[in-house]
Amino acid sequence: MSITAAVFYLLALVTVGSALGVALSRSIVYSAFALMGTLLGVAAMFVLLGADFLGVVQLLVYVGGILVLTLFAVMLTHRISDVNVANRAVGRLPAAVLVGVTFAWMVAVARRATWVVKEPASPAPTTYGIGNAFLTHYVLPFEIASIVLLAALVGAIVVSRKEVKG
Amino acid sequence: MSGLSLQHFIVLSGILFALGLFTVVTRRNAIGILMGIELVLNSANINYVAFARYAGNTAYDGQVFAIFVIMLAAAEAAIGLAIVLGIYQSFETIDVEATDRLRR
Numbered sequence: 001m002s003i004t005a006a007v008f009y010l011l012a013l014v015t016v017g018s019a020l021g022v023a024l025s026r027s028i029v030y031s032a033f034a035l036m037g038t039l040l041g042v043a044a045m046f047v048l049l050g051a052d053f054l055g056v057v058q059l060l061v062y063v064g065g066i067l068v069l070t071l072f073a074v075m076l077t078h079r080i081s082d083v084n085v086a087n088r089a090v091g092r093l094p095a096a097v098l099v100g101v102t103f104a105w106m107v108a109v110a111r112r113a114t115w116v117v118k119e120p121a122s123p124a125p126t127t128y129g130i131g132n133a134f135l136t137h138y139v140l141p142f143e144i145a146s147i148v149l150l151a152a153l154v155g156a157i158v159v160s161r162k163e164v165k166g
Numbered sequence: 167m168s169g170l171s172l173q174h175f176i177v178l179s180g181i182l183f184a185l186g187l188f189t190v191v192t193r194r195n196a197i198g199i200l201m202g203i204e205l206v207l208n209s210a211n212i213n214y215v216a217f218a219r220y221a222g223n224t225a226y227d228g229q230v231f232a233i234f235v236i237m238l239a240a241a242e243a244a245i246g247l248a249i250v251l252g253i254y255q256s257f258e259t260i261d262v263e264a265t266d267r268l269r270r
Contacts, residue, residue, distance in 0.1 A: 002169040004169060004170055005169035005170050008170055008174060012174075012178050015178070015182065016178070016181050016182070016185070019181070019182055019185040019186070019205055020185060022185065022189055022201055022202070022205060023185045023186075023188045023189045023192070023202070023205075028195050028197060028198055031189075031198060031201055032197075032201065035201050035204065035205075038182070038205065038208065039204075039208065042182075042208045042211065042212060045175075045178070045212060045215075046211075046212075046215055046232075049175070049215045049216060049218075049219045050219055051215050051218070051219070051229050051232070053229070054211075054215060054229050054232055054233065057233060057236060058211075058236065061236050061237075061239075061240050062204075062208075062236070062239075065240060065243075066204065066239065066240055066243040069243055069244065069247055070197060070200065070201065070204075070243065070247065072247075073197050073247040073250055073251060074197055076251060076254070077197065077250065077251065077254045077260050092192060095188055095191045095192045096188070098187075098191065099184045099185075099187050099188045099191070100184075102183075102184060102187060103180055103181070103183075103184040106180045106183070106184075107177060107180055110173060110176045110177070110180065111173070115172050115173075115220070116221070117171070117172050117220045117221075117222070118220065118221065118222025119222070120219045120220055120222070121222075126226060126229060129225075129226045130226050130229055130230060130233070132226075133225070133226045133227070133230050134230065138230055141234065145234060145237050145238075148237075148238070148241055149237065149240070149241055152240075152241035152242075152244050152245050153244070155245055155248070156244040156245055156247075156248040157248075159245070159248040159249055159252055160248035160251050160252060
């Protein structure tokens, strides 16, 4: 087994193990911390795939932003006396059946499909190319994305502030 | 990359997707559901980047799409958590089965 494959299996173990923690943990706080392991594992997976810029973006946005936001929300809404917080909407058995069937179906499709695969080039820095793509071919989606972010920012403030009566 | 193929990454992202779906289906806590959605989005991102790497072209389309997904996930998390906090303020709970009214 090559070193790359060994690194892949190690990272996959970390990622899937933490994702299992997110899915199965009884406490929502443990779930939030397990989510950090998953996001870090995915970031490392991006680097393994040669997407260095994307790995750093994943670190900054997910681990540094979304996860901290999630933890804040957990802390603000979590009550220690609230034992119902781990209650299940659907029993675990039907959910496991549903998810198992979906997963088996996806893997079957992935195995049957013929992928047009070429030997990947050796990893090179991607920042220049991504910036170029954003400002030439993808400039319209890029601008729309900034408007979406602005709208989300304003919307989050409007939704979460205290209601002013009268 | 010796020893690794596209299928490795597809199966990994399939596992992540399945666990995210499991989280979304089984949780009653609204924040837990949002975490499950993050797992699903991450699995999609792994697919994008893996396809971009193994497709053999030198364009950056896959990675650019992954960045858009991350951006939308950030917007979704901000709005979603703001709504969850608003629900908590008016219902004193974020159990998605208890919050079945639109107004107090």
